[in-house]
Amino acid sequence: MRIVCTACSCLCDDIVIEGGKVYHACRKGYNLLRGEREVNTVDGEKCDFEKAVKSAIDVFGNAKRPLIFGLDNVNCETQKLALKLAKNSGAIVADHSTLSCGELIKLAISRKHATLEEFRDRGYVSIYWGSNPHNGIPRHLSRFTYYPRSGKRQRGYEEDRFLVVVDVRKSETAKIAEKSKSGLFIRVEKDSDLIDSFLKALEGKAGKYVEVARALKEMEKSDLNAIFGGSGLYFGLNGGLESFEGMLDRLADLNVHFIPANTKANMRGFVELMLKETGSLCYDFGEGEACSLKEAFSLCDVALIVGADPFRTVPWTISSMIREREVILVNSLKSVTGRLCGSRVKISPEISCFSGGTMVRSDGVEVRLSGGGKERSDEAVMLSLLNQEV
Amino acid sequence: MPSPLDIYKLLPKTNCGKCGEKTCMSFAFKLLSGERKLEECEPLFSPKFEKNRKKLEEMLAIVEKAKETGLIVNEELCTGCANCIVSCPVHVEKDPYNAAMGRGIEMDEPILRIEDGVVRVVNLSLCRRYGKERTLCVVCRENCPTDAISFVEEA
Amino acid sequence: MFEFTKLMKFDVKVVVVKDILHEGDTARALISRELAEKLGVKDGGLIRLTRGDVSVCFEAIVSEFAEGVDVVIPSGYFASRLADEENPKLFKAEVEKCDKADSI
Numbered sequence: 001m002r003i004v005c006t007a008c009s010c011l012c013d014d015i016v017i018e019g020g021k022v023y024h025a026c027r028k029g030y031n032l033l034r035g036e037r038e039v040n041t042v043d044g045e046k047c048d049f050e051k052a053v054k055s056a057i058d059v060f061g062n063a064k065r066p067l068i069f070g071l072d073n074v075n076c077e078t079q080k081l082a083l084k085l086a087k088n089s090g091a092i093v094a095d096h097s098t099l100s101c102g103e104l105i106k107l108a109i110s111r112k113h114a115t116l117e118e119f120r121d122r123g124y125v126s127i128y129w130g131s132n133p134h135n136g137i138p139r140h141l142s143r144f145t146y147y148p149r150s151g152k153r154q155r156g157y158e159e160d161r162f163l164v165v166v167d168v169r170k171s172e173t174a175k176i177a178e179k180s181k182s183g184l185f186i187r188v189e190k191d192s193d194l195i196d197s198f199l200k201a202l203e204g205k206a207g208k209y210v211e212v213a214r215a216l217k218e219m220e221k222s223d224l225n226a227i228f229g230g231s232g233l234y235f236g237l238n239g240g241l242e243s244f245e246g247m248l249d250r251l252a253d254l255n256v257h258f259i260p261a262n263t264k265a266n267m268r269g270f271v272e273l274m275l276k277e278t279g280s281l282c283y284d285f286g287e288g289e290a291c292s293l294k295e296a297f298s299l300c301d302v303a304l305i306v307g308a309d310p311f312r313t314v315p316w317t318i319s320s321m322i323r324e325r326e327v328i329l330v331n332s333l334k335s336v337t338g339r340l341c342g343s344r345v346k347i348s349p350e351i352s353c354f355s356g357g358t359m360v361r362s363d364g365v366e367v368r369l370s371g372g373g374k375e376r377s378d379e380a381v382m383l384s385l386l387n388q389e390v
Numbered sequence: 391m392p393s394p395l396d397i398y399k400l401l402p403k404t405n406c407g408k409c410g411e412k413t414c415m416s417f418a419f420k421l422l423s424g425e426r427k428l429e430e431c432e433p434l435f436s437p438k439f440e441k442n443r444k445k446l447e448e449m450l451a452i453v454e455k456a457k458e459t460g461l462i463v464n465e466e467l468c469t470g471c472a473n474c475i476v477s478c479p480v481h482v483e484k485d486p487y488n489a490a491m492g493r494g495i496e497m498d499e500p501i502l503r504i505e506d507g508v509v510r511v512v513n514l515s516l517c518r519r520y521g522k523e524r525t526l527c528v529v530c531r532e533n534c535p536t537d538a539i540s541f542v543e544e545a
Numbered sequence: 546m547f548e549f550t551k552l553m554k555f556d557v558k559v560v561v562v563k564d565i566l567h568e569g570d571t572a573r574a575l576i577s578r579e580l581a582e583k584l585g586v587k588d589g590g591l592i593r594l595t596r597g598d599v600s601v602c603f604e605a606i607v608s609e610f611a612e613g614v615d616v617v618i619p620s621g622y623f624a625s626r627l628a629d630e631e632n633p634k635l636f637k638a639e640v641e642k643c644d645k646a647d648s649i
Contacts, residue, residue: 014494022506024494026470027565030507099633120492134471134535135563142472143492147533149482150491157477157533168635169560169613172535176473179532187613235634263563294630312621315628316599336622336649469565536566 003370005029006073006265006352008137009362010144015353026138035333038348049376052347053384056328059344060304060385063326065286066091067300070308070330072264074378075357075369079266079273081382082306088386090286091304092296093278095270096313099293100231101262102281103241105271107229108364111248113257114224116144116363121151124222125215127164128261130191131230134172136263137362141173145228157182162218166194167232186211191236195247202250219254227251228261260362265352269360297321304328304385307352307378309335330381350377392449394418400442400449402433421446422453453542460514460542461530467538468508474530474539475502475509480516502530509538553584554641557615559594559627561634564619567606572647574603575617581607584642592616593643596627596636604646616640622649 005012007028015033016023022030040052047055060066068086071079072095086093097105114123126145133140141147146163153160163183165174170185177183186209188194197207201216219225227248237244248258262268274281280290284299293314297303303322307330310319319337327343329335332351337343349355356372357379374380384390398418409430411417420426428434428450434443452462472492475481478501481489485497495503499513514520518527519541531539557580567573574592576584586592588607593600594616601623611617616638618624629636 012494014488016494024472024504025507026472026504027468027507028470030470031565034506132562134469135565138469138471138565139492142476147473147476148490148492149486156482156490167613169617170610171562172610175535175609176533232634235632238632312625314625315630315633316626317630319625339649467566 001370003353004359004367005032006359006369007032008263009261009265009267010137010139011265011359011361011367012139012143013367028138032333032351033353038329038331038334038338038346040348041343041346043344044342049347049349050390052345053381053390056304056330056345056347056381057385057388057390059302059326059328060089061388063089063091063300063302065300066302066304067296067325068093068304068306069095069296069310070306071095072097072267072270073307074266074352075355075359076266076269076273076366077357078306078355078378078382079270081379081386083273083277085382085386086283086285092282092284092286092291092300093274094282094293094296095267096264096308097262097267097271097274097281099314100264101229101234101260101267102271104229104231104234104258104260105262105268105362106275106281107241107245108258108260109272109275111258113259113363114226115365116259116361117365119224119226119257119259119363120144120148121153122222122224123153123226124160125162125164125219125225125256127166127215127225127227127256128173129166129227129229130232130234130236131228131261132167132171132173132232133228133230133261134176136230137261140228140261141176145226146176162215164215166191168236184211184215188236191233192238192240192243195240195243198247199250216254219251219256223255224257225255226257226259228259230261230263262362266359268362268364269358272360272364294318300325302326302328304330305337306330306382307332309337311335311337311340330378347381349381350375352378355379392422392452394422397421397446397449400446401431402439404433406433408432421450424453460517460520461511462540462542463509463511464538464540465508467536468534469536470504470507470509472504472509473533473535475500475504477529477533478502479527479529480518484516554639556637557594557640559616559618559636559638560614561618561620561624561628564617568619568621570649572601572603572623573619574605575608575611576605577611577613577615578607580611580615580640581605584640586642591643591646593641594618594627594638595641596629596638599626601626602643602645602647623647 015025042055149156163177165177174185178185193208197209200207201212284291328345329343330347354371355377401414489495
């Protein structure tokens with residue numbers, strides 16, 4: 001059986017499951033496919049899927065101020081239903097994008113950029129800025145950027161690619177760049193200083209980071225280069241996204257595209273949908289206005305968590321608030337939130353890899369998922385909540 | 391992989407010569423290359439060295455595994471990124487439209503393949519380091535940032 | 546013998562990263578060689594990080610991947626306990642030696 005992996009935003013479409021073994025999936029993908037499954041429960045008692053969904057309908061139906069959180073690991077169809085449910089119930093909707101790459105995805109949506117396949121076939125300089133793909137999106141280098149021999153880049157990393165890594169520490173990806181004769185690791189303290197160095201180098205002057213001159217020289221050799229920005233870039237900019245955008249404008253002459261390096265499988269799909277429907281990344285349909293993630297968690301009385309583990313991914317000062325709320329947890333795999341939070345209802349749907357529908361990869365390309373049986377999928381749960389019937 | 395010094399430290403270090411080697415260090419080297427067996431060190435089987443002998447047996451089990459395959463993958467250090475697979479020159483030549491392009495490898499009997507989230511050695515006989523016209527290729531190891539791959543010669 | 550390093554406490558730069566190999570139920574953190582020497586902690590030793598009124602004890606792994614900062618924590622439950630709302634990726638915390646690593 002061939003499937004699309006939904007463990008990260010690479011959405012690898014070459015995964016084979018055969019004879020009980022999983023082929024070509026990285027450790028993240030394997031952990032998703034073979035991780036310990038969550039058990040359907042209501043008030044701690046094991047039950048079947050239908051009963052758990054029925055209880056979820058009751059709990060959600062009694063909510064005065066519901067929160068729907070997560071959604072960046074589920075398909076676009078589930079996200080759309082969740083927004084419909086939020087509109088109907090006056091819920092607050094949020095994912096992890098305000099804590100990671102949401103603003104960078106917005107930036108990428110507003111600019112024209114290549115797809116990852118186009119980059120694989122033509123791209124030369126890859127700059128990973130505030131991103132360590134080796135752990136977040138493990139096959140990004142081998143499938144799309146530094147290693148593949150494809151299209152115009154048949155000599156691969158040996159001669160046809162150039163890797164630049166910008167980070168505050170020596171990451172695994174930085175180690176590859178540092179070791180390679182066709183690579184460069186720039187260890188930054190302040191990202192704004194690096195932006196300044198790029199701008200100065202474009203005018204032939206030296207800034208704090210003199211290495212950028214070499215990166216620019218390499219960029220001149222190609223008609224396609226890209227900056228892959230991760231959450232480290234967003235937080236490193238410390239609100240200075242405009243200056244980064246200004247730098248991108250100046251680098252456009254060197255064919256530098258900006259592509260987000262978000263890790264969550266369908267964060268881009270969520271951001272695209274939220275921008276279209278609400279104009280913001282975290283929105284309170286009850287009040288008809290955008291809000292912060294902290295407000296979202298503090299204002300709600302019922303939290304519907306879908307495909308997320310906030311005790312692992314959201315600062316405790318925010319996520320711990322749901323311990324005082326009624327929680328409906330929809331997650332295929334066991335989670336820390338499921339273990340430590342006294343959830344009223346836990347629903348274990350089918351793993352998103354088999355749920356069918358579509359997800360949007362980090363470069364904006366829609367990828368069709370394997371499977372399609374809506375029974376017991378995230379989509380089926382959301383549809384039941386929307387229609388208030390199992 | 392243990393080094394000769396790791397092994398030497400656990401031997402009696404008396405240079406008694408009963409094994410046929412002049413020194414314990416030389417015995418350590420030969421244990422590692424497989425030319426000598428642990429049983430040839432008589433003093434090691436006295437109760438005094440029982441703890442050391444057990445440790446040595448564990449160490450040499452890893453070496454045995456290495457000899458079967460020629461290279462060792464420390465699965466605990468592997469993230470399944472596939473850098474080793476896409477950079478391997480043999481894969482590039484024999485599977486230009488899959489492995490070389492970063493897709494899941496599809497050639498019959500590949501040298502390496504990602505199975506259950508980590509890289510596994512499938513068929514070492516194609517590796518350029520082995521066979522008749524061997525070359526000192528280190529590409530897979532050099533492109534593994536977590537040092538999950540090592541070769542038996544480096545022991 | 547009395548260990549003076551047990552009394553040492555100072556501020557360190559902490560980065561939260563994705564780390565598939567070290568995330569899990571036991572709190573583990575990568576520390577730079579410099580910090581290990583300064584604290585007198587060996588590979589596998591234990592450190593406590595404190596931010597405000599929250600403390601987490603980690604098993605320390607001396608690693609090249611903490612070069613450039615002092616401590617690298619895999620994202621997950623333990624990182625979320627310490628994380629700063631404004632910048633959950635990078636913050637300062639106080640470090641000292643401790644006796645037992647936290648687990649979930």
